[in-house]
Protein backbone atom coordinates (compact mmCIF):
# COMPACT_ATOMS: atom_id res chain seq x y z
CA UNK A 1 0.00 0.00 0.00
CA UNK A 2 1.54 3.37 -0.89
CA UNK A 3 2.57 5.60 1.98
CA UNK A 4 0.03 8.23 1.04
CA UNK A 5 -2.92 5.83 1.48
CA UNK A 6 -1.83 5.07 5.01
CA UNK A 7 -1.44 8.72 5.88
CA UNK A 8 -4.87 9.57 4.48
CA UNK A 9 -6.33 6.77 6.59
CA UNK A 10 -4.75 8.22 9.70
CA UNK A 11 -5.40 11.92 9.29
CA UNK A 12 -8.14 12.12 6.65
CA UNK A 13 -8.12 13.49 3.13
CA UNK A 14 -8.59 17.17 4.02
CA UNK A 15 -5.86 17.18 6.63
CA UNK A 16 -3.53 15.34 4.29
CA UNK A 17 -4.07 18.05 1.69
CA UNK A 18 -3.29 20.70 4.31
CA UNK A 19 -0.15 18.83 5.31
CA UNK A 20 0.95 18.63 1.68
CA UNK A 21 0.62 22.39 1.41
CA UNK A 22 2.45 23.08 4.69
CA UNK A 23 5.95 24.49 4.80
CA UNK A 24 8.18 23.68 7.71
CA UNK A 25 11.63 24.75 8.83
CA UNK A 26 14.07 22.31 10.44
CA UNK A 27 16.90 24.05 12.31
CA UNK A 28 19.81 21.66 12.87
CA UNK A 29 20.62 18.52 10.92
CA UNK A 30 22.62 16.77 13.66
CA UNK A 31 21.48 13.98 15.98
CA UNK A 32 17.83 14.97 16.47
CA UNK A 33 17.73 16.75 13.11
CA UNK A 34 18.60 13.61 11.09
CA UNK A 35 15.82 11.69 12.83
CA UNK A 36 13.37 14.54 12.42
CA UNK A 37 14.10 14.96 8.74
CA UNK A 38 13.36 11.28 8.14
CA UNK A 39 10.12 11.54 10.19
CA UNK A 40 8.74 14.65 8.56
CA UNK A 41 9.58 13.35 5.09
CA UNK A 42 7.64 10.19 5.89
CA UNK A 43 4.77 12.41 7.09
CA UNK A 44 4.88 14.12 3.70
CA UNK A 45 5.11 17.78 4.66
CA UNK A 46 4.83 19.75 1.43
CA UNK A 47 8.05 21.71 1.82
CA UNK A 48 10.90 21.25 4.26
CA UNK A 49 13.71 23.82 4.58
CA UNK A 50 16.80 22.64 6.48
CA UNK A 51 19.36 25.01 8.03
CA UNK A 52 22.61 23.80 9.56
CA UNK A 53 25.87 25.68 9.86
CA UNK A 54 28.17 22.75 10.27
CA UNK A 55 30.06 20.13 8.30
CA UNK A 56 30.11 16.42 9.12
CA UNK A 57 32.67 15.07 11.59
CA UNK A 58 33.76 11.50 12.13
CA UNK A 59 32.25 11.64 15.63
CA UNK A 60 28.78 12.34 14.17
CA UNK A 61 28.54 9.08 12.26
CA UNK A 62 27.51 6.83 15.13
CA UNK A 63 24.07 8.45 15.40
CA UNK A 64 23.57 10.84 12.49
CA UNK A 65 22.55 7.96 10.29
CA UNK A 66 22.11 9.98 7.10
CA UNK A 67 25.88 10.53 6.93
CA UNK A 68 28.68 8.17 5.84
CA UNK A 69 32.47 8.20 6.07
CA UNK A 70 32.73 9.67 2.57
CA UNK A 71 30.61 12.66 3.70
CA UNK A 72 33.11 13.86 6.33
CA UNK A 73 33.81 17.60 5.89
CA UNK A 74 30.71 18.02 3.68
CA UNK A 75 27.90 20.38 4.79
CA UNK A 76 25.29 18.61 6.93
CA UNK A 77 22.26 20.28 5.34
CA UNK A 78 23.00 19.46 1.70
CA UNK A 79 24.34 15.98 2.53
CA UNK A 80 21.21 15.16 4.55
CA UNK A 81 19.03 16.22 1.64
CA UNK A 82 20.98 14.02 -0.79
CA UNK A 83 20.76 11.06 1.59
CA UNK A 84 16.95 11.10 1.78
CA UNK A 85 16.13 11.68 -1.87
CA UNK A 86 15.28 8.04 -2.53
CA UNK A 87 12.30 8.07 -0.15
CA UNK A 88 11.34 11.70 -0.38
CA UNK A 89 8.08 13.20 -1.70
CA UNK A 90 8.57 16.66 -0.21
CA UNK A 91 10.26 19.70 -1.67
CA UNK A 92 13.54 19.95 0.24
CA UNK A 93 15.56 23.17 0.48
CA UNK A 94 18.94 22.97 2.30
CA UNK A 95 20.97 25.95 3.56
CA UNK A 96 24.43 25.85 5.04
CA UNK A 97 24.40 28.77 7.42
CA UNK A 98 23.88 30.07 10.91
CA UNK A 99 20.19 30.51 11.62
CA UNK A 100 21.12 33.62 13.62
CA UNK A 101 22.70 35.24 10.56
CA UNK A 102 20.20 38.00 10.00
CA UNK A 103 21.39 38.87 6.50
CA UNK A 104 20.94 35.28 5.28
CA UNK A 105 17.77 34.62 7.29
CA UNK A 106 15.95 37.88 8.01
CA UNK A 107 12.71 37.88 9.98
CA UNK A 108 10.52 37.98 6.87
CA UNK A 109 12.25 34.83 5.58
CA UNK A 110 10.89 32.91 8.58
CA UNK A 111 7.42 34.13 7.80
CA UNK A 112 6.96 31.68 4.93
CA UNK A 113 6.78 28.74 7.36
CA UNK A 114 3.80 27.20 9.11
CA UNK A 115 5.87 25.56 11.79
CA UNK A 116 9.50 25.36 12.98
CA UNK A 117 11.30 22.30 14.36
CA UNK A 118 14.33 23.11 16.52
CA UNK A 119 16.98 20.37 16.57
CA UNK A 120 19.79 22.47 18.00
CA UNK A 121 22.57 21.92 20.50
CA UNK A 122 23.07 25.33 22.06
CA UNK A 123 21.21 27.86 24.15
CA UNK A 124 21.99 30.92 22.04
CA UNK A 125 20.43 29.53 18.86
CA UNK A 126 17.43 28.10 20.75
CA UNK A 127 16.81 31.49 22.35
CA UNK A 128 17.11 33.22 19.01
CA UNK A 129 14.60 30.98 17.24
CA UNK A 130 12.25 31.28 20.21
CA UNK A 131 12.38 35.08 19.91
CA UNK A 132 11.65 34.94 16.19
CA UNK A 133 8.76 32.55 16.81
CA UNK A 134 7.31 34.98 19.36
CA UNK A 135 7.51 37.98 17.04
CA UNK A 136 5.91 36.10 14.15
CA UNK A 137 3.46 34.01 16.21
CA UNK A 138 5.05 31.03 14.54
CA UNK A 139 4.53 27.63 16.26
CA UNK A 140 7.83 26.14 17.39
CA UNK A 141 8.65 22.56 18.36
CA UNK A 142 11.62 22.77 20.68
CA UNK A 143 13.61 19.66 21.52
CA UNK A 144 16.87 18.52 23.05
CA UNK A 145 18.68 15.43 24.30
CA UNK A 146 21.62 14.65 26.56
CA UNK A 147 22.53 10.99 26.83
CA UNK A 148 19.45 9.00 27.88
CA UNK A 149 17.55 12.20 28.64
CA UNK A 150 15.53 14.44 26.44
CA UNK A 151 12.57 16.75 26.11
CA UNK A 152 10.16 17.99 23.49
CA UNK A 153 8.09 21.15 23.96
CA UNK A 154 5.54 22.63 21.57
CA UNK A 155 5.50 26.43 21.83
CA UNK A 156 2.43 28.27 20.56
CA UNK A 157 3.26 31.98 20.95
CA UNK A 158 0.88 33.80 23.23
CA UNK A 159 -0.95 30.62 24.15
CA UNK A 160 1.63 28.41 25.81
CA UNK A 161 4.90 28.73 27.65
CA UNK A 162 7.84 29.82 25.52
CA UNK A 163 11.41 28.48 25.72
CA UNK A 164 12.37 31.28 28.11
CA UNK A 165 9.38 30.95 30.45
CA UNK A 166 11.44 28.64 32.64
CA UNK A 167 14.98 29.46 33.69
CA UNK A 168 17.66 27.58 31.78
CA UNK A 169 20.90 26.35 33.22
CA UNK A 170 23.79 28.25 31.72
CA UNK A 171 27.20 26.62 31.27
CA UNK A 172 29.36 26.88 34.35
CA UNK A 173 31.93 29.66 34.29
CA UNK A 174 34.89 30.28 36.58
CA UNK A 175 36.33 33.53 37.96
CA UNK A 176 39.34 34.77 35.98
CA UNK A 177 41.52 34.63 39.05
CA UNK A 178 40.88 30.91 39.60
CA UNK A 179 41.74 30.13 36.00
CA UNK A 180 44.74 32.39 35.72
CA UNK A 181 46.30 32.30 39.18
CA UNK A 182 44.94 29.70 41.56
CA UNK A 183 43.63 26.59 39.78
CA UNK A 184 42.62 23.76 42.07
CA UNK A 185 40.88 21.29 39.72
CA UNK A 186 41.78 19.80 36.31
CA UNK A 187 38.90 21.76 34.69
CA UNK A 188 40.55 25.05 35.73
CA UNK A 189 43.73 24.08 33.87
CA UNK A 190 41.76 22.82 30.85
CA UNK A 191 39.82 26.10 30.62
CA UNK A 192 43.13 28.01 30.93
CA UNK A 193 44.73 25.99 28.13
CA UNK A 194 41.73 26.02 25.79
CA UNK A 195 40.03 29.39 26.30
CA UNK A 196 43.04 31.47 27.18
CA UNK A 197 46.43 30.07 26.14
CA UNK A 198 45.35 28.47 22.86
CA UNK A 199 43.63 31.67 21.74
CA UNK A 200 46.53 33.89 22.74
CA UNK A 201 48.90 31.82 20.65
CA UNK A 202 46.87 30.69 17.67
CA UNK A 203 43.84 32.99 17.21
CA UNK A 204 44.14 36.00 14.94
CA UNK A 205 44.74 39.21 16.84
CA UNK A 206 41.32 40.63 16.01
CA UNK A 207 39.48 37.75 17.57
CA UNK A 208 41.25 37.90 20.92
CA UNK A 209 38.85 39.62 23.18
CA UNK A 210 39.89 40.70 26.64
CA UNK A 211 36.90 42.57 28.03
CA UNK A 212 37.16 44.49 31.25
CA UNK A 213 33.84 43.69 32.89
CA UNK A 214 34.56 40.04 33.56
CA UNK A 215 34.26 38.15 36.80
CA UNK A 216 37.79 38.44 38.17
CA UNK A 217 37.01 36.55 41.36
CA UNK A 218 39.22 38.97 43.29
CA UNK A 219 39.23 42.66 44.26
CA UNK A 220 43.01 42.70 44.55
CA UNK A 221 43.95 45.39 42.03
CA UNK A 222 47.60 44.24 41.99
CA UNK A 223 46.50 40.76 41.06
CA UNK A 224 44.20 42.05 38.29
CA UNK A 225 47.02 44.25 36.99
CA UNK A 226 49.35 41.24 36.94
CA UNK A 227 46.81 39.13 35.02
CA UNK A 228 46.39 41.89 32.42
CA UNK A 229 50.13 42.30 32.05
CA UNK A 230 50.55 38.55 31.71
CA UNK A 231 48.00 38.59 28.89
CA UNK A 232 50.01 41.19 27.01
CA UNK A 233 53.22 39.29 27.52
CA UNK A 234 51.63 36.06 26.37
CA UNK A 235 50.50 37.73 23.25
CA UNK A 236 54.17 38.42 22.62
CA UNK A 237 54.64 34.67 22.47
CA UNK A 238 52.50 34.67 19.35
CA UNK A 239 55.50 36.26 17.62
CA UNK A 240 57.37 32.99 18.16
CA UNK A 241 54.49 31.11 16.52
CA UNK A 242 54.54 33.55 13.61
CA UNK A 243 58.34 33.19 13.26
CA UNK A 244 57.89 29.42 12.75
CA UNK A 245 61.22 29.05 14.55
CA UNK A 246 60.66 25.75 16.35
CA UNK A 247 63.99 26.08 18.18
CA UNK A 248 62.23 28.76 20.27
CA UNK A 249 59.58 26.37 21.68
CA UNK A 250 61.55 26.10 24.97
CA UNK A 251 61.04 29.89 25.35
CA UNK A 252 57.27 29.33 25.33
CA UNK A 253 57.58 26.62 27.97
CA UNK A 254 59.87 28.74 30.13
CA UNK A 255 57.53 31.73 29.99
CA UNK A 256 54.38 29.71 30.78
CA UNK A 257 55.67 27.22 33.27
CA UNK A 258 58.64 28.91 34.93
CA UNK A 259 58.54 32.73 34.74
CA UNK A 260 54.78 33.17 35.16
CA UNK A 261 54.68 30.64 37.97
CA UNK A 262 57.53 32.43 39.74
CA UNK A 263 55.61 35.71 39.47
CA UNK A 264 52.61 34.03 41.06
CA UNK A 265 54.77 32.62 43.83
CA UNK A 266 55.92 36.15 44.61
CA UNK A 267 52.37 37.10 45.60
CA UNK A 268 52.46 35.70 49.10
CA UNK A 269 48.77 36.36 49.78
CA UNK A 270 47.75 33.76 47.25
CA UNK A 271 49.52 30.92 49.06
CA UNK A 272 48.51 31.48 52.66
CA UNK A 273 45.91 28.74 52.47
CA UNK A 274 46.91 27.02 49.23
CA UNK A 275 49.64 24.62 48.17
CA UNK A 276 52.39 26.54 46.40
CA UNK A 277 52.92 25.65 42.75
CA UNK A 278 56.28 24.23 41.67
CA UNK A 279 57.66 25.61 38.37
CA UNK A 280 59.35 23.33 35.85
CA UNK A 281 63.08 23.01 36.24
CA UNK A 282 65.43 23.81 33.35
CA UNK A 283 66.34 20.18 32.97
CA UNK A 284 62.67 19.23 32.43
CA UNK A 285 62.28 21.56 29.45
CA UNK A 286 63.45 19.37 26.63
CA UNK A 287 61.94 18.03 23.44
CA UNK A 288 61.42 14.39 22.47
CA UNK A 289 64.46 12.35 21.59
CA UNK A 290 62.29 10.00 19.56
CA UNK A 291 58.69 9.97 18.39
CA UNK A 292 56.41 8.58 21.10
CA UNK A 293 52.78 7.64 20.52
CA UNK A 294 50.30 9.62 22.59
CA UNK A 295 47.99 7.08 24.26
CA UNK A 296 44.46 8.52 24.57
CA UNK A 297 43.49 6.51 27.59
CA UNK A 298 46.44 6.86 29.93
CA UNK A 299 47.97 9.93 31.51
CA UNK A 300 51.67 9.15 31.13
CA UNK A 301 54.52 11.00 32.84
CA UNK A 302 55.18 14.73 33.05
CA UNK A 303 58.17 14.28 30.75
CA UNK A 304 55.93 12.63 28.13
CA UNK A 305 53.50 15.54 28.37
CA UNK A 306 56.37 18.00 27.83
CA UNK A 307 57.64 16.00 24.84
CA UNK A 308 54.17 16.01 23.29
CA UNK A 309 53.88 19.73 23.95
CA UNK A 310 56.96 20.20 21.75
CA UNK A 311 55.56 17.96 19.00
CA UNK A 312 52.08 19.44 18.87
CA UNK A 313 53.29 23.07 19.13
CA UNK A 314 55.64 22.39 16.20
CA UNK A 315 52.72 21.11 14.11
CA UNK A 316 50.50 24.06 14.99
CA UNK A 317 53.30 26.56 14.23
CA UNK A 318 53.62 24.97 10.83
CA UNK A 319 49.85 25.18 10.21
CA UNK A 320 49.45 28.74 11.52
CA UNK A 321 50.58 30.63 8.40
CA UNK A 322 48.95 28.11 6.08
CA UNK A 323 45.61 28.70 7.81
CA UNK A 324 45.66 32.50 7.48
CA UNK A 325 47.07 33.06 10.98
CA UNK A 326 44.04 31.67 12.75
CA UNK A 327 43.47 28.21 14.18
CA UNK A 328 40.34 27.38 16.14
CA UNK A 329 40.24 24.82 18.90
CA UNK A 330 38.25 21.80 17.79
CA UNK A 331 38.01 18.67 19.89
CA UNK A 332 38.13 16.60 16.68
CA UNK A 333 41.32 18.30 15.46
CA UNK A 334 44.06 16.12 17.01
CA UNK A 335 46.73 18.87 16.99
CA UNK A 336 44.58 21.44 18.78
CA UNK A 337 43.29 18.84 21.24
CA UNK A 338 46.79 17.55 22.07
CA UNK A 339 48.11 21.08 22.58
CA UNK A 340 45.34 21.76 25.11
CA UNK A 341 45.86 18.37 26.77
CA UNK A 342 49.60 18.79 27.23
CA UNK A 343 49.44 22.44 28.33
CA UNK A 344 46.64 21.66 30.79
CA UNK A 345 48.44 18.63 32.18
CA UNK A 346 51.76 20.43 32.65
CA UNK A 347 49.89 23.15 34.51
CA UNK A 348 48.04 20.53 36.59
CA UNK A 349 51.37 18.99 37.58
CA UNK A 350 52.77 22.37 38.61
CA UNK A 351 49.73 23.08 40.79
CA UNK A 352 49.69 19.60 42.29
CA UNK A 353 46.43 18.69 40.55
CA UNK A 354 45.98 15.18 39.06
CA UNK A 355 46.64 15.04 35.30
CA UNK A 356 43.96 13.68 32.93
CA UNK A 357 44.01 11.43 29.86
CA UNK A 358 43.41 12.74 26.34
CA UNK A 359 40.07 10.95 26.36
CA UNK A 360 38.95 12.68 29.58
CA UNK A 361 40.15 16.11 28.48
CA UNK A 362 38.40 15.71 25.13
CA UNK A 363 35.11 15.15 26.97
CA UNK A 364 35.62 18.22 29.14
CA UNK A 365 37.13 20.61 26.56
CA UNK A 366 34.65 19.55 23.87
CA UNK A 367 31.68 19.77 26.25
CA UNK A 368 30.85 16.26 25.17
CA UNK A 369 27.78 14.63 26.58
CA UNK A 370 27.48 11.16 25.11
CA UNK A 371 24.71 11.26 22.52
CA UNK A 372 22.43 8.25 22.22
CA UNK A 373 20.73 7.54 18.91
CA UNK A 374 17.63 5.99 20.53
CA UNK A 375 16.97 9.06 22.69
CA UNK A 376 17.22 11.25 19.58
CA UNK A 377 14.81 8.94 17.74
CA UNK A 378 12.25 9.02 20.57
CA UNK A 379 12.34 12.80 20.96
CA UNK A 380 12.24 13.42 17.19
CA UNK A 381 9.33 10.97 16.86
CA UNK A 382 7.35 12.77 19.56
CA UNK A 383 8.16 16.15 18.09
CA UNK A 384 7.02 15.18 14.59
CA UNK A 385 3.82 13.54 15.87
CA UNK A 386 2.77 16.49 18.01
CA UNK A 387 3.18 18.76 14.96
CA UNK A 388 -0.04 17.22 13.62
CA UNK A 389 -1.89 18.48 16.68
CA UNK A 390 -0.16 21.87 16.66
CA UNK A 391 -1.32 22.30 13.07
CA UNK A 392 -4.70 20.92 14.14
CA UNK A 393 -4.70 18.17 11.54
CA UNK A 394 -6.11 15.30 13.58
CA UNK A 395 -9.84 15.35 12.94
CA UNK A 396 -10.56 12.89 15.73
CA UNK A 397 -8.62 14.99 18.25
CA UNK A 398 -9.31 18.64 17.40
CA UNK A 399 -7.39 21.19 19.45
CA UNK A 400 -9.67 23.67 21.13
CA UNK A 401 -7.13 24.88 23.70
CA UNK A 402 -3.40 24.80 23.06
CA UNK A 403 -2.75 24.20 26.74
CA UNK A 404 -4.37 20.77 26.20
CA UNK A 405 -1.38 19.75 24.11
CA UNK A 406 1.40 17.81 25.76
CA UNK A 407 5.10 18.23 26.10
CA UNK A 408 7.40 15.33 26.97
CA UNK A 409 10.49 14.89 29.10
CA UNK A 410 12.39 11.99 30.52
CA UNK A 411 12.77 11.01 34.14
CA UNK A 412 16.13 12.66 34.70
CA UNK A 413 15.21 15.85 32.87
CA UNK A 414 12.80 16.44 35.73
CA UNK A 415 12.30 14.84 39.11
CA UNK A 416 8.55 14.87 38.49
CA UNK A 417 8.68 11.73 36.39
CA UNK A 418 9.22 9.29 39.27
CA UNK A 419 9.53 5.82 37.82
CA UNK A 420 8.40 6.54 34.30
CA UNK A 421 10.91 7.02 31.50
CA UNK A 422 8.71 9.64 29.85
CA UNK A 423 6.29 12.12 31.33
CA UNK A 424 4.00 14.15 29.16
CA UNK A 425 2.17 16.88 31.05
CA UNK A 426 -0.07 19.42 29.39
CA UNK A 427 1.50 22.68 28.29
CA UNK A 428 1.51 25.60 30.70
CA UNK A 429 0.23 29.03 29.65
CA UNK A 430 2.87 31.76 29.19
CA UNK A 431 4.67 32.63 32.40
CA UNK A 432 3.70 36.19 33.31
CA UNK A 433 7.25 36.84 34.53
CA UNK A 434 8.92 35.60 31.36
CA UNK A 435 11.39 38.19 30.04
CA UNK A 436 10.61 37.25 26.45
CA UNK A 437 6.98 36.40 25.92
CA UNK A 438 4.92 38.15 28.56
CA UNK A 439 6.29 41.58 29.21
CA UNK A 440 4.80 43.63 26.48
CA UNK A 441 2.78 43.53 23.34
CA UNK A 442 4.94 42.71 20.32
CA UNK A 443 4.86 43.56 16.65
CA UNK A 444 7.04 43.90 13.56
CA UNK A 445 7.78 47.15 11.73
CA UNK A 446 8.47 46.27 8.11
CA UNK A 447 10.53 48.79 6.23
CA UNK A 448 12.55 49.15 3.06
CA UNK A 449 16.24 49.75 3.70
CA UNK A 450 16.18 53.30 2.33
CA UNK A 451 13.93 54.22 5.27
CA UNK A 452 16.77 53.61 7.69
CA UNK A 453 18.60 56.57 6.19
CA UNK A 454 15.49 58.72 5.77
CA UNK A 455 13.39 58.29 8.86
CA UNK A 456 14.48 60.34 11.83
CA UNK A 457 13.99 59.01 15.32
CA UNK A 458 11.41 61.75 15.99
CA UNK A 459 9.47 60.69 12.85
CA UNK A 460 9.30 57.12 14.01
CA UNK A 461 8.26 58.16 17.49
CA UNK A 462 5.44 60.29 16.01
CA UNK A 463 4.22 57.39 13.93
CA UNK A 464 4.25 54.94 16.81
CA UNK A 465 2.66 57.42 19.17
CA UNK A 466 -0.14 58.18 16.74
CA UNK A 467 -0.79 54.65 15.66
CA UNK A 468 -1.05 53.17 19.13
CA UNK A 469 -2.40 56.24 20.94
CA UNK A 470 0.53 56.76 23.27
CA UNK A 471 0.69 59.97 25.32
CA UNK A 472 3.36 62.64 24.81
CA UNK A 473 5.58 61.41 27.55
CA UNK A 474 7.25 58.25 26.31
CA UNK A 475 10.56 56.46 26.48
CA UNK A 476 12.28 54.57 23.72
CA UNK A 477 14.92 51.92 24.31
CA UNK A 478 17.03 49.79 22.01
CA UNK A 479 16.00 46.53 23.70
CA UNK A 480 19.02 44.53 22.52
CA UNK A 481 21.39 46.52 24.75
CA UNK A 482 18.99 48.58 26.91
CA UNK A 483 20.32 51.76 25.26
CA UNK A 484 18.12 54.77 25.91
CA UNK A 485 17.19 56.49 22.65
CA UNK A 486 14.64 58.96 23.91
CA UNK A 487 12.79 60.04 27.05
CA UNK A 488 11.37 63.22 28.58
CA UNK A 489 14.76 64.75 29.35
CA UNK A 490 16.84 63.10 26.63
CA UNK A 491 16.04 64.23 23.13
CA UNK A 492 19.56 64.54 21.73
CA UNK A 493 19.03 61.82 19.14
CA UNK A 494 15.68 63.10 17.86
CA UNK A 495 17.05 64.55 14.64
CA UNK A 496 19.23 61.57 13.81
CA UNK A 497 18.12 59.00 11.29
CA UNK A 498 17.52 55.40 12.32
CA UNK A 499 20.82 54.26 10.87
CA UNK A 500 22.64 57.16 12.56
CA UNK A 501 21.47 55.85 15.92
CA UNK A 502 22.63 52.35 14.93
CA UNK A 503 19.19 50.91 14.41
CA UNK A 504 18.89 48.42 11.59
CA UNK A 505 17.61 45.06 10.56
CA UNK A 506 16.84 43.02 13.67
CA UNK A 507 16.84 45.91 16.14
CA UNK A 508 14.13 45.68 18.74
CA UNK A 509 12.61 48.87 20.11
CA UNK A 510 10.86 49.11 23.42
CA UNK A 511 8.38 51.96 23.32
CA UNK A 512 6.84 52.80 26.71
CA UNK A 513 4.31 55.24 28.02
CA UNK A 514 5.94 57.32 30.77
CA UNK A 515 3.06 59.67 31.61
CA UNK A 516 3.76 60.52 35.25
CA UNK A 517 0.53 60.79 37.17
CA UNK A 518 -1.73 58.43 35.31
CA UNK A 519 -2.06 54.90 36.60
CA UNK A 520 -2.37 53.57 33.11
CA UNK A 521 0.59 52.78 30.94
CA UNK A 522 1.36 50.88 27.80
CA UNK A 523 4.43 49.32 26.33
CA UNK A 524 5.19 47.82 22.95
CA UNK A 525 8.17 45.91 21.61
CA UNK A 526 8.75 46.44 17.90
CA UNK A 527 11.10 44.41 15.71
CA UNK A 528 12.64 46.28 12.76
CA UNK A 529 12.45 43.95 9.78
CA UNK A 530 14.25 45.52 6.85
CA UNK A 531 13.13 44.02 3.56
CA UNK A 532 14.38 45.21 0.21
CA UNK A 533 11.54 43.52 -1.58
CA UNK A 534 9.24 46.20 -0.19
CA UNK A 535 8.74 49.27 -2.38
CA UNK A 536 11.02 52.22 -1.62
CA UNK A 537 9.95 54.48 1.23
CA UNK A 538 7.83 51.85 2.88
CA UNK A 539 7.53 51.75 6.63
CA UNK A 540 4.70 49.52 7.72
CA UNK A 541 3.60 49.53 11.32
CA UNK A 542 1.84 46.42 12.60
CA UNK A 543 -1.87 46.60 13.09
CA UNK A 544 -2.07 45.54 16.68
CA UNK A 545 -3.71 46.86 19.74
CA UNK A 546 -1.47 47.57 22.65
CA UNK A 547 -2.75 46.17 25.92
CA UNK A 548 -3.18 48.29 28.96
CA UNK A 549 -0.43 48.47 31.51
CA UNK A 550 -1.48 49.28 35.01
CA UNK A 551 1.15 50.76 37.29
CA UNK A 552 1.30 50.09 41.01
CA UNK A 553 1.47 46.88 42.94
CA UNK A 554 -1.37 47.69 45.29
CA UNK A 555 -4.13 47.88 42.71
CA UNK A 556 -6.90 45.39 43.10
CA UNK A 557 -8.43 43.54 40.20
CA UNK A 558 -11.51 45.79 40.46
CA UNK A 559 -9.41 48.92 40.28
CA UNK A 560 -7.74 47.57 37.17
CA UNK A 561 -11.16 46.91 35.67
CA UNK A 562 -12.37 50.38 36.60
CA UNK A 563 -9.35 52.05 35.06
CA UNK A 564 -9.97 50.01 31.98
CA UNK A 565 -13.46 51.29 31.58
CA UNK A 566 -12.39 54.84 32.36
CA UNK A 567 -9.72 55.09 29.77
CA UNK A 568 -11.37 54.58 26.46
CA UNK A 569 -8.31 55.59 24.58
CA UNK A 570 -6.38 52.61 25.71
CA UNK A 571 -7.17 49.34 24.08
CA UNK A 572 -7.34 46.24 26.21
CA UNK A 573 -7.91 43.68 23.58
CA UNK A 574 -6.03 40.96 21.82
CA UNK A 575 -2.53 41.72 20.58
CA UNK A 576 -1.17 40.26 17.37
CA UNK A 577 0.43 37.54 19.40
CA UNK A 578 -2.94 36.50 20.71
CA UNK A 579 -2.17 37.29 24.34
CA UNK A 580 -5.40 38.48 25.78
CA UNK A 581 -5.78 40.56 28.85
CA UNK A 582 -4.59 43.32 31.01
CA UNK A 583 -0.99 43.60 31.94
CA UNK A 584 -0.37 44.80 35.45
CA UNK A 585 3.04 46.18 36.19
CA UNK A 586 4.17 45.78 39.73
CA UNK A 587 6.77 48.49 39.98
CA UNK A 588 8.12 47.51 43.38
CA UNK A 589 8.82 43.95 42.42
CA UNK A 590 9.48 44.68 38.77
CA UNK A 591 6.90 42.01 38.11
CA UNK A 592 4.40 41.92 35.33
CA UNK A 593 1.21 39.98 35.64
CA UNK A 594 -1.11 39.20 32.80
CA UNK A 595 -4.66 38.97 33.93
CA UNK A 596 -6.23 36.89 31.20
CA UNK A 597 -9.72 37.20 32.59
CA UNK A 598 -9.86 40.94 32.24
CA UNK A 599 -10.51 41.21 28.56
CA UNK A 600 -12.66 44.07 27.45
CA UNK A 601 -14.11 44.47 24.04
CA UNK A 602 -11.84 47.09 22.63
CA UNK A 603 -12.59 50.14 20.70
CA UNK A 604 -11.05 49.21 17.35
CA UNK A 605 -8.81 51.95 16.19
CA UNK A 606 -9.44 53.22 12.74
CA UNK A 607 -6.84 52.18 10.19
CA UNK A 608 -6.98 55.58 8.49
CA UNK A 609 -5.12 57.60 11.03
CA UNK A 610 -4.25 61.21 10.43
CA UNK A 611 -0.64 61.57 11.29
CA UNK A 612 0.31 64.85 12.86
CA UNK A 613 3.72 64.15 11.41
CA UNK A 614 7.31 64.54 12.47
CA UNK A 615 9.19 67.41 10.91
CA UNK A 616 10.63 65.49 8.01
CA UNK A 617 7.48 63.58 7.09
CA UNK A 618 5.69 66.39 5.35
CA UNK A 619 3.10 64.35 3.60
CA UNK A 620 2.93 61.08 5.44
CA UNK A 621 0.07 59.05 4.11
CA UNK A 622 -1.28 56.04 5.89
CA UNK A 623 -2.78 53.53 3.55
CA UNK A 624 -4.89 50.72 4.76
CA UNK A 625 -3.52 47.66 3.05
CA UNK A 626 -5.15 44.33 2.34
CA UNK A 627 -3.55 42.81 5.40
CA UNK A 628 -4.87 45.70 7.44
CA UNK A 629 -1.39 46.96 8.20
CA UNK A 630 -0.53 50.57 7.76
CA UNK A 631 1.89 51.61 5.06
CA UNK A 632 3.58 54.91 5.44
CA UNK A 633 4.72 56.38 2.17
CA UNK A 634 7.44 58.92 2.48
CA UNK A 635 8.05 61.67 0.04
Ligand SMILES: Nc1ncnc2c1ncn2[C@@H]1O[C@H](COP(=O)(O)OP(=O)(O)OP(=O)(O)O)[C@@H](O)[C@H]1O
Nearest residue numbers: 028029030031051052053054097098099120121125
Ligand atom coordinates in the same frame (compact mmCIF):
# COMPACT_ATOMS: atom_id res chain seq x y z
N1 LIG B 1 23.11 28.69 15.02
C1 LIG B 1 22.97 27.56 14.32
N2 LIG B 1 22.53 27.60 13.05
C2 LIG B 1 22.38 26.47 12.33
N3 LIG B 1 22.67 25.24 12.82
C3 LIG B 1 23.10 25.14 14.07
C4 LIG B 1 23.28 26.30 14.89
N4 LIG B 1 23.74 25.90 16.09
C5 LIG B 1 23.85 24.56 16.04
N5 LIG B 1 23.47 24.10 14.85
C6 LIG B 1 23.44 22.70 14.39
O1 LIG B 1 22.59 21.96 15.23
C7 LIG B 1 23.01 20.61 15.18
C8 LIG B 1 22.88 20.02 16.55
O2 LIG B 1 23.11 18.65 16.44
P1 LIG B 1 23.79 17.76 17.57
O3 LIG B 1 23.21 18.13 18.90
O4 LIG B 1 23.70 16.35 17.16
O5 LIG B 1 25.26 18.29 17.58
P2 LIG B 1 26.49 17.89 16.69
O6 LIG B 1 27.36 19.11 16.61
O7 LIG B 1 26.05 17.29 15.41
O8 LIG B 1 27.14 16.73 17.56
P3 LIG B 1 28.16 16.82 18.77
O9 LIG B 1 28.16 18.23 19.27
O10 LIG B 1 27.59 15.85 19.77
O11 LIG B 1 29.46 16.38 18.17
C9 LIG B 1 24.42 20.57 14.64
O12 LIG B 1 24.43 19.94 13.39
C10 LIG B 1 24.79 22.03 14.54
O13 LIG B 1 25.60 22.32 13.42
Ligand SMILES: [Zn+2]
Nearest residue numbers: 162165434437
Ligand atom coordinates in the same frame (compact mmCIF):
# COMPACT_ATOMS: atom_id res chain seq x y z
ZN1 LIG C 1 8.06 32.99 27.80
